[in-house]
Amino acid sequence: MAKEKKDIEKEAAKEAKELRAKEAKAKKVKKEESDDEPLVKSKAKKAKKEESSDDDVPIARKVPAKKVANGKTPKAVAAAKASKAAKPLKKESSEDADEEEEEEYRWWEQQKDDDTIKWNTLEHNGVVFPPPYEPLPANVKLVYNGVPISLHPKAEEIAGFFGIMLNSTLNVENPVFQKNFFGDFREDLEETGGAKDKNGKKVDIKEFSKLDFTQIFDYYQAKSAARKARPAAEKKEDKAKVDTEMAPYQYCMWDGRKEKVGNFRVEPPSLFRGRGEHPKTGRVKKRVMPEQITINIGENAKVPEPPAGHQWKEIKHDNKATWLAMWQENINGNYKYVMLAATSAIKGQSDYKKFEKARELKKHIDRIRDDYQKDLKAELMADRQRATAVYLIDKFALRAGNEKDSENEAETVGCCSLKYEHITLRPPNTVIFDFLGKDSIRFYDEVTVDPQVFKNLKIFKKDPKKAGDDIFDRLNTTQLNKHLASYMPGLTAKVFRTYNASFTMSRLLMELKGSNATIQEKIKLYNDCNRQVAILCNHKRTVGAGHANAMEKMGDKIKGLKYQKWRLKHMMLQLDMTAKEKKSKGGDYFRLDEELDQAWIDKHQEDLVEEQRQKIVKKFQKDNEKNVAEGVKEMKQKELQERLKVADELAKKFRQENKSKKVEPEGKGITVEKLETQVEKLDQRIATMLLQAEDREGNKEVALGTSKIVSRPS
DNA sequence: TTCGGCACTTAGGACTATCATG
DNA sequence: CATGATAGTCCTAAGTGCCGAA
Numbered sequence: 001m002a003k004e005k006k007d008i009e010k011e012a013a014k015e016a017k018e019l020r021a022k023e024a025k026a027k028k029v030k031k032e033e034s035d036d037e038p039l040v041k042s043k044a045k046k047a048k049k050e051e052s053s054d055d056d057v058p059i060a061r062k063v064p065a066k067k068v069a070n071g072k073t074p075k076a077v078a079a080a081k082a083s084k085a086a087k088p089l090k091k092e093s094s095e096d097a098d099e100e101e102e103e104e105y106r107w108w109e110q111q112k113d114d115d116t117i118k119w120n121t122l123e124h125n126g127v128v129f130p131p132p133y134e135p136l137p138a139n140v141k142l143v144y145n146g147v148p149i150s151l152h153p154k155a156e157e158i159a160g161f162f163g164i165m166l167n168s169t170l171n172v173e174n175p176v177f178q179k180n181f182f183g184d185f186r187e188d189l190e191e192t193g194g195a196k197d198k199n200g201k202k203v204d205i206k207e208f209s210k211l212d213f214t215q216i217f218d219y220y221q222a223k224s225a226a227r228k229a230r231p232a233a234e235k236k237e238d239k240a241k242v243d244t245e246m247a248p249y250q251y252c253m254w255d256g257r258k259e260k261v262g263n264f265r266v267e268p269p270s271l272f273r274g275r276g277e278h279p280k281t282g283r284v285k286k287r288v289m290p291e292q293i294t295i296n297i298g299e300n301a302k303v304p305e306p307p308a309g310h311q312w313k314e315i316k317h318d319n320k321a322t323w324l325a326m327w328q329e330n331i332n333g334n335y336k337y338v339m340l341a342a343t344s345a346i347k348g349q350s351d352y353k354k355f356e357k358a359r360e361l362k363k364h365i366d367r368i369r370d371d372y373q374k375d376l377k378a379e380l381m382a383d384r385q386r387a388t389a390v391y392l393i394d395k396f397a398l399r400a401g402n403e404k405d406s407e408n409e410a411e412t413v414g415c416c417s418l419k420y421e422h423i424t425l426r427p428p429n430t431v432i433f434d435f436l437g438k439d440s441i442r443f444y445d446e447v448t449v450d451p452q453v454f455k456n457l458k459i460f461k462k463d464p465k466k467a468g469d470d471i472f473d474r475l476n477t478t479q480l481n482k483h484l485a486s487y488m489p490g491l492t493a494k495v496f497r498t499y500n501a502s503f504t505m506s507r508l509l510m511e512l513k514g515s516n517a518t519i520q521e522k523i524k525l526y527n528d529c530n531r532q533v534a535i536l537c538n539h540k541r542t543v544g545a546g547h548a549n550a551m552e553k554m555g556d557k558i559k560g561l562k563y564q565k566w567r568l569k570h571m572m573l574q575l576d577m578t579a580k581e582k583k584s585k586g587g588d589y590f591r592l593d594e595e596l597d598q599a600w601i602d603k604h605q606e607d608l609v610e611e612q613r614q615k616i617v618k619k620f621q622k623d624n625e626k627n628v629a630e631g632v633k634e635m636k637q638k639e640l641q642e643r644l645k646v647a648d649e650l651a652k653k654f655r656q657e658n659k660s661k662k663v664e665p666e667g668k669g670i671t672v673e674k675l676e677t678q679v680e681k682l683d684q685r686i687a688t689m690l691l692q693a694e695d696r697e698g699n700k701e702v703a704l705g706t707s708k709i710v711s712r713p714s
Numbered sequence: 715t716t717c718g719g720c721a722c723t724t725a726g727g728a729c730t731a732t733c734a735t736g
Numbered sequence: 737c738a739t740g741a742t743a744g745t746c747c748t749a750a751g752t753g754c755c756g757a758a
Contacts, residue, residue, distance in 0.1 A: 168728085228730095267748070275726080275749065321721070329748095335720065336748080350722085399724095400752060414751085438751055439726060478715095481753070494723085494752060541726065550741095685736095 105257055107345035108352055116320050118346065122297055124252035124261065124324050126304030127338055130268035130287070133157045140219045143212035144195065149203050152192030158185050158284055161271045163216030171273055177282030181271055182208040184284040252324060252340070260341040261324065266293070272331045276410040276440025283331050292327045322346055332408060357490055358499040364487045365499075369394065376452040382474040386483055388456045389415050389472055393496050396447065397537055399438060400477045400493035412436045415493070416477050421467045429454040441540050497537070505533050531702055540701045547700050554693045556604075558686055562593045563604060565682045570663035572675050581672070598658075605654040613647040616640075 133153060141148035142159045151159060162172070162181055171177045186205065189195060195203045205211070230238070249264040266288050274281030290310035297303060299317045306312050313327075325338040340346055368390070375387030392398050393415050401414025413422060413435050422435035429451050437443045449457075460471045477493060484491040508529040569590050573582070620640045627634055657663050665675075 170727095263747075265747090273727090273749080278749090323721075326721090332749095334749080337721070339722080347723095354723085402752060404751095409750085412750085438724080439749075441726080477753075492753065497724095539725080 105345060107348050110345075110349070118322050119255050119298070119319050121255055121300065122252065122319070122324070123301040124297060124304070125248040126264075126295060126306075127293065127325050128246065128249050128265045129290075129307060130266060133160075136160065136216065136219060140215050142195075142216060143214075144203055144205055145210040146212075147197050147203060148215075149195040149197055149205075151189070151195055155185065155188045155192050155195070157269070158188055159211075159213065160216055160220075161269070161284065163213035164220045165271070166213055166217040171271070171282065174281065176277070176279065177271075178208050180280060180282035181284070184282075188284070254340070254344075254346070257345070259344045259346070262339050262341040262344075264324075264338055266327075267329070267336065274410065276412065276436060278410040279408060280331050286330045288327050288329075294326045296321055296323055296325065354495075354498060355502065357495055358502055360488060361491060361495055361499045364491070368484075368487055373450075376450070376456060382479075384456055385460065385472045385475045386480060388453055388460070389475055389480060390484070391450070391453055393493050394500075395449075396433070396445065397497055397500050398443075399497070400480065402477050410436070410440050412438060412440055414438070416472050416475055416480060418471045419467070420461055420465055420469045420471060423457060423461070423471060425454065425458055425461070427454075431457065437538065441538065441542075443538050445538075501533055501537055504536055505529060508532055534702050543700050551693065551697065554689060558689050558693070559593075559595060559600065560604060560608075561682050561686050561689070563596055563601060565679055565686075566590075566592050566596070567657075567663045568675050568679050568682070571665040571670070572672050574662060574665050575670070575672055575675075601658075605651070605658075609647050609651045609654070612650055613644060616643050616647060619643075 135153045136156060142151065142156070142163070143149070158181075162185075166172055189205060195205055197203050246264075250261060251258050252261050253259070267285070269287040270285050272281060272283045272285045290306040290312055292313055294314040294316055295303060295312050296316045296318050298319075303312075303315055323337040323339050327336050328334065329336055342348075342351075372387040372390045372394075375383050376391065378384040378387060393400070399414035401417035403417060404412070413419060414437060418435065422433060424432040424434070426432060426446075429448050431447055431449050431454065433443055433445045433447070435443055457471070460473075465471075465473075481492040484493065484495075509526075512525055512529070573590065617640065620635070620643060624634050626632075653664070667674075
């Protein structure tokens, strides 16, 4: 992995270099993007990107740029629609009626002269609260020091939060998470009368490590399994019911248009899953009451009813805001908003604006780059730091780096908040970044920089400075953005990320060839571009514990196929094969792959036998269930034993093979030719699996997910 | 100039539906 | 036809950046 990563980094660096060279004029933006907005957002976006590149070419023609953009965009949207339509043909007609009006609103063509007013009328039905807590059945208990205990439902609910996530080892095994959880749990225990054993005797819960949540975990697991196992018809029915119940909340009326609402559900109580070394991770996130929720709605609209016996905190009619409801969460005091979905006009417009801004940057980027190049030598330390920071943001797609409250948040940084220890200087001009960025994702990169930048960083790290000190001690994001805004209204640090990502995506797409590729291949190519941008933007995911496991499993599968291949070949030997034929295959043909040794084979054979056994048992149970359902008599255990003999046979066969080193041909009418075909098929499967394994390994730490918001409601 | 309040975007991971395939 | 892999959705944490008051 480390290696993998380096490769990625190298590639990114290389990419950057190429870019630089290519675009002499636009000097470089490079990286980033991906994240930002992601790639995702869609085809419309993609199209936009392409566009921007076209009109990039004639940078000069700025005057009509706006028009062009507006003219093109709808095209892009139409294209997106068309491509969508291509797949799910069926729906189209039925949906149309419904969608027509929405389609009619061409938000991308609406230029608002005053975009501080977000709406004139707004109607909606408020939020959906999570269901109340359902106490555990009497036989499911939290166990303390071996003793099953009873809790007040309130405390039990909290225990349940922990129990239900027992398989999330990342959290559950984190000592801070445990400590925070335990602290809150104990507090609640105290308030609710503590824990009692089955005789009603009080049990003092003193040590986290003595708590055993497995009963709770198993209970919830079983519950979810049962849910999953519902018959298809029932599932469908349940879904229809939920859909009907949710329907009123799904949409709102925004200036008289029907618009989709995003997160209309109030966040349920749970344990706070702060990322990285968040000091508060594991604390109890409390149930949100109506009394905490502010509703924002049109003055003349009907205010949604709060749940019986409750009140809203406040009703607002703020048409300068886009949110429909809002509350503050109890752990960090963060604001939570209910807003429209990404497919809504308001979000689309703002997205559009963002990309327009990035396109606008193109017109100024040369001047900005010239300036910071000069300012790298500025007399004034503040100016020099600022120029250096802009350089880093531009070249390496760093985020702005606002200040954080180190007491209450994970310690992560961006450009302006880089600390002494996050940068290592290696003469003559290599800089090694190593820090945790947003979401505590590690940013590691070794890059070569402009000699003056190297010099500057050295100065910024000079003497009295030590680990823990800011590199840019004369700079913060506000100053930086103020400076950037002097080039172009609205220009801020984050625009560079959008710009670089879009620029890169656009270039990669233009470089694609393969007009004769199949749709699938095209998708793959598109995804490849997407991935490159993600890499550039340091869009990573943490390699899950499951990964190594999955890889091993794949490896095992491949070995299994190889073993089967070997068996097939040896079956040939048992058939009539002329000496000549044998010889023409060569001795190697029949040799066992060196990855397979006897120990592995023994184990593998055992696994195969066991697998078969399981299958038989399962089938037996299923058949019996069916019998019961149909009122037929159940089969006896004896029948099962009978059926299991097949597995015993297999084991026996393997034993014999091991001893005699010969493999009896399987299947009637088997011939050498048929075996050869089978071998070929296996070879193919092995090849695809190897490819898949490679792909998986290569992708393990690249996050592509952010990318696909589809551009249309359904 | 700093600080907290606020609104909005960006992002990874859990969860679910769908697809491939053996 | 089940089963596991993959794609897509949901959820919500963690950023950015603006504003006004102290």
